[in-house]
Amino acid sequence: MKNILFTLLLALLILxxxxxxxxxxxxxxxxxxxxxxxxxxxxxxxxxxxxxGFWVGEDSPIPNTRGIRNDVVAALKExxxxxxxxxxxxxxxxxxRMDGVGPRAERPKMVNTHWGGVVEDNSFGTxxxxxxxxxxxxxxxxxxxxxxxxxxEMSKWVEYITFDGExxxxxxxxxxxxxxxxxxxxxxVGNENWGxxxxxxxxxxxxxxxxxxxxxxxxxENRLFKIAGGANSADYNWxxxxxxxxGGHMQGLSLxxxxxxxxxxRKGSATQFSEADYLNxxxxxxxxxxxxxxxxxxxxxxxxxxxxxLVPDEWGAWYDVEPxxxxxxxxxxxxxxxxxxxxxxxxxxNNRADRVRVANIAQAINVLQAVLLTNDQKIVRTPTxxxxxxxxxxxxxxxxxxxxxxxxVAPPANANAAPAPFRREQRGVEAINASxxxxxxxxxxxxxxxxxxxxxxxxxxxxxxxxVKRVNGHALASKSITDHNTFDAPDRVSVKPFxxxxxxxxxxxxxxxxxxxxxxxxx
Ligand code: AHR
Numbered sequence: 259m260k261n262i263l264f265t266l267l268l269a270l271l272i273l274x275x276x277x278x279x280x281x282x283x284x285x286x287x288x289x290x291x292x293x294x295x296x297x298x299x300x301x302x303x304x305x306x307x308x309x310x311g312f313w314v315g316e317d318s319p320i321p322n323t324r325g326i327r328n329d330v331v332a333a334l335k336e337x338x339x340x341x342x343x344x345x346x347x348x349x350x351x352x353x354x355r356m357d358g359v360g361p362r363a364e365r366p367k368m369v370n371t372h373w374g375g376v377v378e379d380n381s382f383g384t385x386x387x388x389x390x391x392x393x394x395x396x397x398x399x400x401x402x403x404x405x406x407x408x409x410x411e412m413s414k415w416v417e418y419i420t421f422d423g424e425x426x427x428x429x430x431x432x433x434x435x436x437x438x439x440x441x442x443x444x445x446x447v448g449n450e451n452w453g454x455x456x457x458x459x460x461x462x463x464x465x466x467x468x469x470x471x472x473x474x475x476x477x478x479e480n481r482l483f484k485i486a487g488g489a490n491s492a493d494y495n496w497x498x499x500x501x502x503x504x505g506g507h508m509q510g511l512s513l514x515x516x517x518x519x520x521x522x523x524r525k526g527s528a529t530q531f532s533e534a535d536y537l538n539x540x541x542x543x544x545x546x547x548x549x550x551x552x553x554x555x556x557x558x559x560x561x562x563x564x565x566x567x568l569v570p571d572e573w574g575a576w577y578d579v580e581p582x583x584x585x586x587x588x589x590x591x592x593x594x595x596x597x598x599x600x601x602x603x604x605x606x607x608n609n610r611a612d613r614v615r616v617a618n619i620a621q622a623i624n625v626l627q628a629v630l631l632t633n634d635q636k637i638v639r640t641p642t643x644x645x646x647x648x649x650x651x652x653x654x655x656x657x658x659x660x661x662x663x664x665x666x667v668a669p670p671a672n673a674n675a676a677p678a679p680f681r682r683e684q685r686g687v688e689a690i691n692a693s694x695x696x697x698x699x700x701x702x703x704x705x706x707x708x709x710x711x712x713x714x715x716x717x718x719x720x721x722x723x724x725x726v727k728r729v730n731g732h733a734l735a736s737k738s739i740t741d742h743n744t745f746d747a748p749d750r751v752s753v754k755p756f757x758x759x760x761x762x763x764x765x766x767x768x769x770x771x772x773x774x775x776x777x778x779x780x781x
Contacts, residue, residue: 279717282661283694285702286723292695293615294340294653295444296607297646298399299622299629300572302347303382304373305587311623311632312390313382320635324389325382329637330623331393333630337646338653341444343399343571343618344387348372348454350446351405355415358383359434372454374586384419388440397443399571399618404448404463404470404487405456413473416445420480441480444616446571447471448487450514452496455487460499463487467504485569485616488512489553491545497553501560509565510616513553514572516626517543517599528577528590529740533711536595536739537669539575540687540709543599546573547606554613567615570607574620574627574642575599588625592640593742594751594773596627597734600645601691601707601775604652608693608705611657619646636745644734644753648777651703655695658702664688667710689715690770702726702780708770711739719766719778726780729766731756735774 301307314320314327321328345353349372357366358380365380391398400419402412417427422439431439447470449455451463458466467486474482486508489496500511519539520526526535553568575596576588583589600619607614619642623630629643668686687709694704702724708715733756741751756776758769770776 278663278665279690279715280663281692281704281717281719283702283704283719283721284659284723285696285721288656288658288696290612290657292608292611292652292655292657294338295397295616296604296611296614297337297339297649297653298341298343298571298616298618299334299339300343300347300618300620301345301622302373302625303345303349303353303370303378304347304621304625305584305589306624306632307621308382311630313386315381323393325386326390326393327632330630330632331390333637333639333643334394334622337629337643338650339394339396340653341397341399341616341618342391342394342622343401343444343446346401346449347572348450350401350449351403351407351451351455353378353403354407354411355384355403356411356418359385359418359430372586373588374584384415385434385436388419398440399444399446399616400442401446401449402470402474404451404466405454409470409473412447412470413475416474416482417477421477439477439480443481443483444485445474445482446485446487446512447474450490451487452490452493460496461503464500464503467500468507471507483509485510485512485571488514488569491515492549492552494552494556497556501557501566505560505566510567510569511557512569512571513549515546515549515570516572516574516576516620518576525577528575528580529593529742531595531740533739534669536711537667537687539595540598540602541685543575543602544687546570546603550606550610550614554610557613564613568613569616570614571616571618572620573603573617576626590626590628591742592628592631592642594641594736594739597641597645597751597775598707598709598773599627600642601649601705602709604645604649605691605693605705605707608652608657608695609660631745633745636748638743638745638748639752640743641734641751644751645775647753648732648734648775649705651697651777651779652693652695652705655697655703658694658696660692660694662690662692664690665715690717700781704778704780706768706770706776706778708772708774708776711773713772715770717768717770719768720764721766721780726761726764726766729759729761729778729780731759731776731778733758733771733774733776735771739773
């Protein structure tokens with residue numbers, strides 16, 4: 259007994275103190291590519307996403323190219339936007355896309371019943387959207403109308419855009435000024451068909467999906483990647499039914515999940531929230547990991563080869579609209595909390611890149627968790643934008659397996675102010691989340707999120723199977739979790755070079771500032 263105690267004491271004295279936070283990167287492993295399309299954005303005819311966001315028209319004093327804002331294009335190119343989903347959302351299933359072609363003055367007008375009841379004049383239509391994608395150098399992701407549109411309409415839209423030859427639709431496209439077809443890969447067959455896209459049952463939609471998808475043809479070299487309208491958050495029955503009845507006819511199945519912070523149906527302010535609200539929001543956003551795991555498990559049963567991608571093509575935070583703005587426009591500010599949400603979700607997607615191969619944050623400009631805000635001439639890059647800037651290093655890189663041990667952040671004592679029937683136990687969250695990849699040049703990139711709102715976290719990183727010679731990086735951090743950029747102070751929150759990483763004897767020790775997102779680059 260004495261001997262055992264002596265050995266234990268000796269071990270405690272000899273062994274260095276074990277770091278609480280430790281990340282092991284298996285740098286010599288990795289088989290899965292992190293598709294760049296995980297970093298997609300979403301542009302709906304909603305509020306000022308399209309009108310005032312992307313589109314100002316050719317006669318606007320705001321600098322533009324064929325009506326599309328130059329500052330927006332430049333900003334989105336900086337984050338290497340890989341694809342843009344359009345025209346909705348709920349708008350997709352009630353708009354008729356042939357209304358959006360031809361001379362603008364002659365295009366029919368409609369009421370955008372979902373979003374504020376405003377008049378939609380269709381001045382931003384098919385040609386304008388595809389011009390935007392060409393200016394951005396990104397791939398279009400078009401969502402067709404199943405809810406209120408016909409099979410013929412969707413079929414003709416595909417023909418109009420992608421057919422290179424003699425046909426009624428191709429001839430109409432040429433008459434409208436575009437000789438050559440566009441290349442379109444991502445094609446959504448409806449949106450939220452369990453809700454605004456027709457209130458369907460999964461079995462009914464699965465049948466409709468098969469029918470509509472049949473007539474979305476592959477013309478010439480163009481190959482459509484057809485994405486079926488997927489589940490709402492934890493509706494696993496939807497995924498099961500779709501995979502069973504229509505899995506063989508699709509390349510992707512979508513999933514929509516928003517982070518709504520309120521405890522009892524209330525969303526809360528985007529900028530005025532307590533530390534308890536913040537941690538509650540983070541706990542809710544982490545649900546994405548469980549959702550992806552469970553939907554993937556169902557998909558694995560029908561598709562063990564993982565041929566069908568899981569496509570979270572609407573994700574992000576949803577708060578109360580900014581005071582004084584149209585409730586139907588979903589305009590919200592964006593703080594450090596949103597940066598933590600974005601970094602955490604993107605780490606989750608990266609780590610599940612074997613099944614998650616396309617994703618779209620909702621939305622690009624002026625709507626929900628926007629990457630950009632615009633106001634007349636002015637433009638603001640949000641904290642979420644800067645996260646996409648940091649994470650672009652992962653695009654099309656090889657995912658490296660990681661093993662992370664992290665401290666936990668306990669919820670504050672007053673965590674749950676909800677009335678008793680709505681009270682939910684808060685368990686606290688892991689302080690750090692991470693993902694790592696190796697790019698084509700052999701560089702390793704690690705993205706780290708320190709969720710802890712108050713404390714710096716020290717993390718030890720060991721990269722196994724390689725020798726790291728240099729490490730540097732960039733970080734997004736600020737004094738308060740409510741900090742954000744405004745039109746008067748557009749650069750209050752932005753990325754800065756990071757000098758909190760030290761390399762010694764092959765181990766990297768990183769001091770992660772409170773509530774921060776950090777990118778490390780190693781070679
Ligand atoms: O992104 C806003 C809306 O949220 C979309 O139109 C809809 O698909 C979802 O419910």
